[in-house]
Amino acid sequence: MTTTDAVRPGLSASELAAVRADFPLLGRTVRGGRPLVYLDSAATSQKPNVVLEAEVDFYEQRNAAVHRGAHQLAEEATEAYEGAREAVAAFVGADTDEIVWTPGATAAINLVAYAFGNATAGRGGAAAERFRLAPGDEIVVTEAEHHANLVPWQELCARTGAVLRWLGVTDEGRIDLSNLDEVITERTRVVAFGHVSNVTGAVAPVAELVAAARRVGACTVLDACQSVPNLPVDLHALGVDFAAFSGHKMLGPTGVGALYGRRELLEAMPPVTTGGSMVEIVTMEATTYAPPPQRFEAGTQPVAQAVGMGVAAQWLGELGMEAVAAHERALAAELVTIAEIPGVRVVGPADAQDRLAVVSFVVDGVHAHDVGQVLDDRGIAVRVGHHCAQPLHRRFGVAATARASASVYTTVEEIAAFREALGGVRAFFGADR
Amino acid sequence: MSALEQMYQQVILDHAKHPVGRGLADVPEGHLAGESHQVNPTCGDEVTLRVDVQPGAGGPRVAAVSWEGQGCSISQASTSVMTELVTGRDVAEVERLDAYFHDLMSSRGKGLTEDEALDELGDATAFTGVSQYPARIKCALLGWAALKDSLARSGALAG
Numbered sequence: 271m272t273t274t275d276a277v278r279p280g281l282s283a284s285e286l287a288a289v290r291a292d293f294p295l296l297g298r299t300v301r302g303g304r305p306l307v308y309l310d311s312a313a314t315s316q317k318p319n320v321v322l323e324a325e326v327d328f329y330e331q332r333n334a335a336v337h338r339g340a341h342q343l344a345e346e347a348t349e350a351y352e353g354a355r356e357a358v359a360a361f362v363g364a365d366t367d368e369i370v371w372t373p374g375a376t377a378a379i380n381l382v383a384y385a386f387g388n389a390t391a392g393r394g395g396a397a398a399e400r401f402r403l404a405p406g407d408e409i410v411v412t413e414a415e416h417h418a419n420l421v422p423w424q425e426l427c428a429r430t431g432a433v434l435r436w437l438g439v440t441d442e443g444r445i446d447l448s449n450l451d452e453v454i455t456e457r458t459r460v461v462a463f464g465h466v467s468n469v470t471g472a473v474a475p476v477a478e479l480v481a482a483a484r485r486v487g488a489c490t491v492l493d494a495c496q497s498v499p500n501l502p503v504d505l506h507a508l509g510v511d512f513a514a515f516s517g518h519k520m521l522g523p524t525g526v527g528a529l530y531g532r533r534e535l536l537e538a539m540p541p542v543t544t545g546g547s548m549v550e551i552v553t554m555e556a557t558t559y560a561p562p563p564q565r566f567e568a569g570t571q572p573v574a575q576a577v578g579m580g581v582a583a584q585w586l587g588e589l590g591m592e593a594v595a596a597h598e599r600a601l602a603a604e605l606v607t608i609a610e611i612p613g614v615r616v617v618g619p620a621d622a623q624d625r626l627a628v629v630s631f632v633v634d635g636v637h638a639h640d641v642g643q644v645l646d647d648r649g650i651a652v653r654v655g656h657h658c659a660q661p662l663h664r665r666f667g668v669a670a671t672a673r674a675s676a677s678v679y680t681t682v683e684e685i686a687a688f689r690e691a692l693g694g695v696r697a698f699f700g701a702d703r
Numbered sequence: 704m705s706a707l708e709q710m711y712q713q714v715i716l717d718h719a720k721h722p723v724g725r726g727l728a729d730v731p732e733g734h735l736a737g738e739s740h741q742v743n744p745t746c747g748d749e750v751t752l753r754v755d756v757q758p759g760a761g762g763p764r765v766a767a768v769s770w771e772g773q774g775c776s777i778s779q780a781s782t783s784v785m786t787e788l789v790t791g792r793d794v795a796e797v798e799r800l801d802a803y804f805h806d807l808m809s810s811r812g813k814g815l816t817e818d819e820a821l822d823e824l825g826d827a828t829a830f831t832g833v834s835q836y837p838a839r840i841k842c843a844l845l846g847w848a849a850l851k852d853s854l855a856r857s858g859a860l861a862g
Binding site: 301302636637638639640643644647654655656660663669670698699700 | 705710711720747748774775776839842
């Protein structure tokens with residue numbers, strides 16, 4: 271039997287126990303000996319031993335500058351670094367040379383935005399024509415975006431004279447497609463959107479948005495930070511032009527992320543950060559640039575972190591992303607039941623369809639910070655605030671929400687403990703009277 | 704008492720529910736007026752605070768403080784307690800209270816040892832428990848930052 275991975279419903283109790291045993295941090299206690307219930311994985315995930323060990327092993331056994339040096343360590347370091355690229359590419363359905371290492375997803379999105387800006391300033395020659403913006407060109411985002419997929423585009427518009435437009439969000443927290451044809455038009459050059467909202471957990475209608483962008487020849491940029499750790503993601507099948515995701519949200523280290531770009535686009539794109547390692551011939555007068563992905567990897571890269579990210583991708587791949595996604599669906603179904611607690615309102619889809627186990631909520635009469643504090647006292651870690659999505663919070667008329675988010679190591683029992691603690695919050699503040 | 708109960712003392716919960724000085728008030732003619740808007744960018748808490756300073760031979764005096772804002776119980780209660788504490792006090796005294804409160808917030812839950820400071824801060828010593836939580840200290844200081852900035856804008860602070 272080789273098909274069990276594809277059909278099994280999720281993680282069995284023993285599989286989940288084995289998964290949890292791989293994450294040393296999950297064993298610690300907080301706030302006077304309480305077991306940790308970590309429900310902040312959408313902010314950053316915890317790391318399995320294999321990732322921690324991969325970084326240590328790299329520094330203990332292989333540390334050297336990559337892509338240079340005629341010694342054995344340099345060979346081994348380069349092999350580990352490029353092997354990680356291959357692993358990450360395979361994990362997201364990309365070709366190896368379509369993956370550019372970046373310091374994170376924010377840097378990856380900024381890389382694309384600045385490349386458009388550089389092309390608009392005349393860099394990149396004839397090949398970069400498709401990245402040149404003119405006043406009146408439009409860039410489309412959505413009201414649900416994380417600031418990292420909004421502010422870089424605002425800045426690009428300010429530098430180039432392009433105009434920012436956006437799709438709204440429905441009352442249910444879904445991207446509003448009702449005026450899609452009015453927003454994505456012949457003037458649209460870029461359509462940038464999140465695969466999964468880091469606030470509502472809603473999965474975006476990628477196929478519709480990609481089709482609309484293609485109809486008008488616009489470039490698509492997918493913020494895949496929340497989807498890559500929790501869903502099977504095949505970037506070629508999704509048909510997006512660019513995608514960004516970070517290592518630290520997918521069980522890997524901080525300080526590293528990846529930009530996916532379709533090969534022909536990366537080949538045509540002018541560089542952004544310039545310096546060592548990304549060049550061919552340098553004279554005092556001029557420089558020619560290396561092909562992608564090296565063209566976009568100037569200077570010393572976070573090599574040990576990239577190696578760790580590669581191991582994280584392999585670890586998730588071996589667990590099976592279909593199983594991870596099924597586990598995530600089960601957790602999402604549990605999480606949304608907090609809406610049944612009197613005074614608790616979920617911001618975003620109320621059902622468990624097309625969503626991840628990321629649930630933001632408000633508690634009547636109690637500020638999110640205070641909600642988080644009471645939960646923290648019970649050992650339950652949630653995020654409070656606007657989660658780097660102020661426009662989306664404004665859309666729902668709230669300044670701040672609390673957010674519970676799960677990962678592959680989260681258990682149904684942890685969600686139950688969270689739900690029980692949340693049920694006592696209003697009484698603590700006398701808000702139930 | 705648990706750390707949580709130390710943080711959310713009854714006086715804090717009461718002030719959060721029934722804040723003092725809420726609703727911006729006009730400043731009478733002849734008085735100095737100053738207004739400040741402060742934001743905590745991590746959580747979106749906001750306060751707009753207006754100070755009414757009465758000039759006098761013995762130095763300027765805070766005649767009234769009024770404010771509007773939204774935020775967590777700590778930021779709302781702290782602004783409310785502060786409003787009660789500083790109303791009717793000389794500006795010089797208010798500056799001293801501000802320094803005491805900042806010392807209290809830097810005490811990592813230990814509180815202040817000086818009797819004089821504790822007496823002067825009164826209800827504001829209820830925020831001692833907040834100083835154990837680094838992430839919440841700025842909530843407690845939001846209103847105080849707005850007060851200090853308002854006083855500066857009113858021209859009541861000695862140059």
